[in-house]
Amino acid sequence: xxxxxxxxxxxxxxxxxxxxxxxxxxxxxxxxxxxxxxxxxxxxxxxxxxxxxxxxxxxxxxxxxxxxxxxxxxxxxxxxxxxxxxxxxxxxxxxxxxxxxxxxxxxxxxxxxxxxxxxxxxxxxxxxxxxxxxxxxxxxxxxxxxxxxxxxxxxxxxxxxxxxxxxxxxxxx
Numbered sequence: 170x171x172x173x174x175x176x177x178x179x180x181x182x183x184x185x186x187x188x189x190x191x192x193x194x195x196x197x198x199x200x201x202x203x204x205x206x207x208x209x210x211x212x213x214x215x216x217x218x219x220x221x222x223x224x225x226x227x228x229x230x231x232x233x234x235x236x237x238x239x240x241x242x243x244x245x246x247x248x249x250x251x252x253x254x255x256x257x258x259x260x261x262x263x264x265x266x267x268x269x270x271x272x273x274x275x276x277x278x279x280x281x282x283x284x285x286x287x288x289x290x291x292x293x294x295x296x297x298x299x300x301x302x303x304x305x306x307x308x309x310x311x312x313x314x315x316x317x318x319x320x321x322x323x324x325x326x327x328x329x330x331x332x333x334x335x336x337x338x339x340x341x342x
Contacts (some may be wrong), residue, residue, distance in 0.1 A: 182287045188221035189299045193282075195220055200272040209274040209307050210314035215242040217306075221299030229327035238321040245317070277312040281305040284303075304332040 185193065193208075195216030200208045217224050218239060225235050274282070282297075284305035289297040306314040307328050318325060 192217040192220040209275045214314040224299040245294040
């Protein structure tokens with residue numbers, strides 16, 4: 170089933186920042202190009218790092234860490250990274266999209282967007298920022314984005330300290 174949540178808002182209709190809206194749209198295009206039925210959290214992370222300088226800046230380790238992380242994500246997008254198959258969000262386990270089909274969101278990706286909106290609300294922000302999504306992604310230990318962050322050597326505790334408080338959310342499953 171396809172997600173009915175538009176790319177310009179989070180699950181509670183809180184508007185997304187320009188950068189985050191671009192990241193969500195980029196994740197949709199990335200999933201569609203790959204023939205994936207669902208946008209997973211790695212699609213979101215990849216597009217977020219490409220679209221949002223604040224999210225890149227939040228990563229501990231600076232530019233070398235960002236480069237290493239993007240390297241892992243690129244490997245995945247060009248067909249390497251098979252070691253990530255058969256994990257929680259394995260979108261390859263689902264049938265490929267027919268030409269022109271629009272991907273929905275994996276449960277973990279939908280949960281992360283909802284948690285990002287809750288984090289923005291808790292901060293009193295009118296818009297959901299990319300750092301809200303980055304914090305939400307980093308707090309789901311079972312999502313593919315966290316697997317990618319760990320494999321790239323990102324210190325999740327340092328990332329948490331840099332991003333500040335996150336709103337805990339139900340884990341995907």
